[in-house]
Amino acid sequence: MADSSSWSTALIKISPYTFSAIGIAIAIGVSVLGAAWGIYITGSSLIGAAIKAPRITSKNLISVIFCEAVAIYGVIVAIILQTKLESVPSSQIYAPESLRAGYAIFASGIIVGFANLVCGLCVGIIGSSCALSDAQNSSLFVKILVIEIFGSALGLFGVIVGIIMSAQATWPAKSV
Amino acid sequence: MGFIGPLGPLSSKSRPTPPLLISQQKPDVQIREIKNCLEPKQLSESSTRFPFPPILRSKRQRFRSTMASTFSGDETAPFFGFLGAAAALVFSCMGAAYGTAKSGVGVASMGVMRPELVMKSIVPVVMAGVLGIYGLIIAVIISTGINPKAKSYYLFDGYAHLSSGLACGLAGLSAGMAIGIVGDAGVRANAQQPKLFVGMILILIFAEALALYGLIVGIILSSRAGQSRAE
Numbered sequence: 001m002a003d004s005s006s007w008s009t010a011l012i013k014i015s016p017y018t019f020s021a022i023g024i025a026i027a028i029g030v031s032v033l034g035a036a037w038g039i040y041i042t043g044s045s046l047i048g049a050a051i052k053a054p055r056i057t058s059k060n061l062i063s064v065i066f067c068e069a070v071a072i073y074g075v076i077v078a079i080i081l082q083t084k085l086e087s088v089p090s091s092q093i094y095a096p097e098s099l100r101a102g103y104a105i106f107a108s109g110i111i112v113g114f115a116n117l118v119c120g121l122c123v124g125i126i127g128s129s130c131a132l133s134d135a136q137n138s139s140l141f142v143k144i145l146v147i148e149i150f151g152s153a154l155g156l157f158g159v160i161v162g163i164i165m166s167a168q169a170t171w172p173a174k175s176v
Numbered sequence: 177m178g179f180i181g182p183l184g185p186l187s188s189k190s191r192p193t194p195p196l197l198i199s200q201q202k203p204d205v206q207i208r209e210i211k212n213c214l215e216p217k218q219l220s221e222s223s224t225r226f227p228f229p230p231i232l233r234s235k236r237q238r239f240r241s242t243m244a245s246t247f248s249g250d251e252t253a254p255f256f257g258f259l260g261a262a263a264a265l266v267f268s269c270m271g272a273a274y275g276t277a278k279s280g281v282g283v284a285s286m287g288v289m290r291p292e293l294v295m296k297s298i299v300p301v302v303m304a305g306v307l308g309i310y311g312l313i314i315a316v317i318i319s320t321g322i323n324p325k326a327k328s329y330y331l332f333d334g335y336a337h338l339s340s341g342l343a344c345g346l347a348g349l350s351a352g353m354a355i356g357i358v359g360d361a362g363v364r365a366n367a368q369q370p371k372l373f374v375g376m377i378l379i380l381i382f383a384e385a386l387a388l389y390g391l392i393v394g395i396i397l398s399s400r401a402g403q404s405r406a407e
Contacts (some may be wrong), residue, residue, distance in 0.1 A: 133285070154272055160312065
C-alpha cells in the first residue's frame with residue numbers, strides 16, 4: 001500500500017507548490033551561479049593575460065558570452081516552468097496528479113540548474129586557458145574554441161531534458 | 177462545528193424514535209411482520225442499486241476506480257522517477273564537464289609549444305562529451321516512461337527509474353573524472369613523445385567503457401519499470 005512506506009507518508013504531506021517553487025528557484029538560481037563562476041574564472045585570466053598581449057581582449061570576450069548563455073538558458077527554462085504553474089482548487093491540491101506535476105517541475109528545475117552549473121564552470125575553465133594560450137600563440141584561439149563548444153553543449157542537454165520533463169507537469173482540471 | 181453523528185445533529189426533534197417490537201404492535205401489523213420473516217423478501221429495485229452490499233476497498237483501489245481515467249498507481253512514485261532522470265543527466269554532465277575542462281586545460285597548455293598537435297589532442301574532449309549524451313539518453317527514456325495516465329506507475333517503477341538514473345549518472349561522473357585526468361596527462365606527454373598517442377587512446381577507451389557499463393545497466397533497469405506485477 002502506498003501509505004505504508006515512511007517516505008510516502010512524508011512526501012505526500014508536502015504541497016506540490018513547495019516542490020514547484022523550489023524547482024523554479026533552483027533552475028534560475030543555480031544556473032546563474034554557474035554562469036557567474038565561469039565568468040569570473042575566464043575574466044580574471046583574460047585580464048591578467050592581456051597585460052602583455054592587449055590584442056586578445058576583444059576576441060576572447062566570446063568565452064564570457066558562452067558563460068552568459070548558460071544564464072540565459074536558466075532564465076528561459078524558469079519562465080517556461082512558471083507558466084506551467086497553475087492554481088488548482090484546494091480539494092485537488094493533494095490529488096495524485098497535482099503531486100506528480102509538482103515533482104515534475106521540481107525535477108526539471110534541478111536538471112536545468114545543475115547542468116548549467118557544471119557547464120558554466122567547464123566553459124569558464126576552458127575559456128581561461130584559451131585566453132592564456134591565445135596570448136602566447138594566436139593560432140591557438142580557434143582550436144581551443146572548439147573545446148569550449150563541446151563544453152557548452154552540456155548546458156543544452158540540460159535545457160532539452162528540462163523542457164521535455166516540464167511537459168509532464170499537467171495539473172488536474174478545475175472542473176473536477 | 178458541532179458533532180454530527182450517524183443519527184444526525186443532536187436534537188430531540190430530528191432524532192428518530194426507536195422502532196417498536198413486534199409484540200408491542202397492533203395485531204394486523206404483527207401478522208404481516210411474522211409473514212415477512214417466514215417468506216423470503218423480494219428485493220426491491222432500490223436495494224439492488226450500487227453499492228449493495230457495501231464493499232470495503234483499499235485506498236489504492238479507490239483511486240483506481242474513481243480516477244481510472246486520470247491516474248493509477250502510487251502517488252509518490254513519480255517523485256523517485258523524476259529524481260532518477262535528474263540524477264542521470266546532472267551527474268553525467270558533471271563528469272563530462274570535469275573531463276572537458278581538465279583535458280582542455282592540458283591541450284591549451286601543450287598547444288603553446290606545439291600548435292600542430294592541438295587538433296589531434298581534442299580526442300579526450302570528444303570522449304568526455306559523449307558522457308553527457310549517455311546521460312541525456314537515460315534521462316529521456318525515464319521521463320517519457322513516467323505516464324500514469326496511460327500505464328500504472330507504482331513505487332516499484334519509481335524506484336527502478338531512480339536506480340537506473342543513479343547508475344548511469346554516477347558511472348558517467350566517475351568516467352568523466354578518469355577521462356579528464358588521463359587526457360590532461362596524455363596530451364602533455366604526447367607533445368613531448370609522439371609515440372605515446374596510441375597508449376593515451378587505449379587508456380581513454382578503458383575509461384569510456386566505465387560509462388558504457390553504467391549506460392547498459394541503466395537501460396536494463398529502466399526496462400524493468402513496467403514489470404511490477406502480472407497484470
